[in-house]
Amino acid sequence: TIEARAAFADRLSGRSAVKEADASRHNEQIMQLFRSLREGHARLRKLFKEIFSQLHALDLFGKLQTPRHRARQLERRSASELSVREFMDKYAFPGRPVVITDLQLTGQPWTLDFFRRTCNKTVSMMRKNGSSATWGRLEFADKLPLAEFIDTHTTNATRKTWYLHDWSLPRKCPEVFGPAPYTGFTMPKYFAGDYFQRTAFQGQQHSWxxxxxxxxxxxxxxxxxxxxxxxxxxxxxxxKQWRFYSRTDFVNLYQRPGTPHFYPDVFEPVHEHFPLLKYAEMFEGIQEPGELIxxxxxxxxxxxxxxxxxxxxxxxxxASNVWMHVWELLMDDHFPEFELFTDNITVPHGLRSTQQPLSFGEWKSQTWNEFRYDMF
Ligand SMILES: O=C(O)CCC(=O)C(=O)O
Ligand SMILES: [Fe+2]
Incomplete structure (x- = not known):
């Protein structure tokens, strides 16, 4: 509501009715919690390093008797028989990947030609960079009109190596959603509960x-x-060929410390350099057109x-990953955003097992505060 937004804005700008002494006591408590969490985290990291070093050394000397892990095929489910509740319980909450088939996401087909006609824009391209220090081993390559890239990306030797990667449609080409009331795209029921849509000015809600x-x-x-x-x-x-490892398996994965990247090339791993990798649980599969991973x-x-x-x-x-999100916000010192997700006012928590697919326009105009949620 308007009143809630005004109160929210007041809090952000420090104009709240809360007495300053209370506010500073509150802040002190949060900072105390934050320091304790960081300290605990540092201890766990130290322990992790020790366990990792021991396991790595034991395996080099052939003393680890653990059976190696066999790759498992990614599971496939049809949207026609996968409920929101089962999706959450079986995949989202436990952290298991799944390929969902039989989804209809767009009104008219979103072909290359559709984007070529609809998005008269210049785009930034990425290309491969051998260094494992960059995101996905990708780096900025060049800028060019989208239509030109579409026309040449499968024929021009240089442009074959360029990747249009995660280009925001709401920000860069909202025309794809059609005229009001924006029915050109349908958000699948499994993802319609996105908390970013509930966060007022947080800024991520229009990226995807x-x-x-x-x-x-x-x-x-x-x-x-x-x-x-x-x-x-x-x-x-x-x-697309995917390889997926579990977030409970970091000890086997050779992560670059302090980064979201890894030393091994998962498609051509040098097992002598990364001996523990063979013990990691892996899901593998090939995604076909019309499938969602x-x-x-x-x-x-x-x-x-x-x-x-x-x-x-x-x-x-x-609801399935907000615990990780708030942890990352804390670790990156994003305190105002942390508060958005934890103040129990701004972001109502929970999902509805009865959630239906929503057109883009419906998805953007839901009143999230007024729903009753039965899944947490
Ligand atoms: O499809 C890709 O190349 C990468 C997708 C992905 O994992 C990501 O954007 O985070
Ligand atoms: Fe990714």
Whole structure:
């Protein structure tokens, strides 16, 4: 409501009715909690390092008797028989990936030609960079008109290596959603509960869905998505090969400390250098056109494109991963955003098991505060 927004704005700008002494006591409590959490985290990291070093050394000397892990196939489920409740209980909350089939996301088909006609924009391209220090081993390549990239990305040798990666449609080409009331796109019921849509001015709510276009020479090296967000990608054209590891398996994965990146190349791993990798639980699979892949937050994954791809995707936070999101906000000193998700006012928590798919326009105009939620 208007009143709630005014109160919210007052709090952000410090004009609240709360007495200053109370406010500063409150802040002191939060900072105390924050310091304790950081201290506990540092201790756990130290312990983790010790366990990792021991396991790595034991395996080098052939003394680890653990059986190696066999890759498992990504599970496939039809949206026609997968309820919101089962999706949450079986995949989102436990952190398991799944491929969902039989979803209808767009009104008219979102083909390359549709984007070429609809988005008269200049885009920034990414390309592969061998260093594991950059996001997905990608770096900025060049800028060019989207239409020109679409026309040349499967034929021009240089542009075959360029990747249009996570290009925000609401920000850069809102025309794709059609004229009001914006029915050109339908948000699947599993993701309609996105908490970013409930956060007033937080700023992420208009980043997605986003666009991916790249040839069979493009890929994203293993990484964890930012801020604990979960991710889905709906593939319109092409084939993508995914490898997915569990967030409970970090001891086997050789993460670059303090980054969301990893040393091994998951598609061509040098096992002698990373001996513990063979013990990590891995899901693997090839995504086909018309399929949506769900990657729950915090889990390492890598993907390469086996043929030229066109896809739309979204990062989001909901009841299943908000615990990771607020942790990442705290670790990055994003205190105001942390408060948005924890003050029990701004972001109503929970999901509805009866959630239906929503057109883009409906999704953007829900009154989240007025619903009753039965899933937490
Ligand atoms: O499809 C890709 O290349 C990468 C998708 C992904 O994992 C991401 O954007 O976080
Ligand atoms: Fe990702």
């Amino acid at each position: 869905p986003s666009l991916f276009i790249g040839s069979e020479e493009t890929e994203s090296a293993m990484h964890i998505d930012s801020a604990g967000t979960s991710f889905w990608l709906y593939l319109i054209e092409g084939r 769900f990657i729950p937050g915090g889990n390492p994954h890598g993907v390469r494109n086996l043929s030229p791809i066109l896809g739309v995707s979204m990062n989001y936070v909901d």
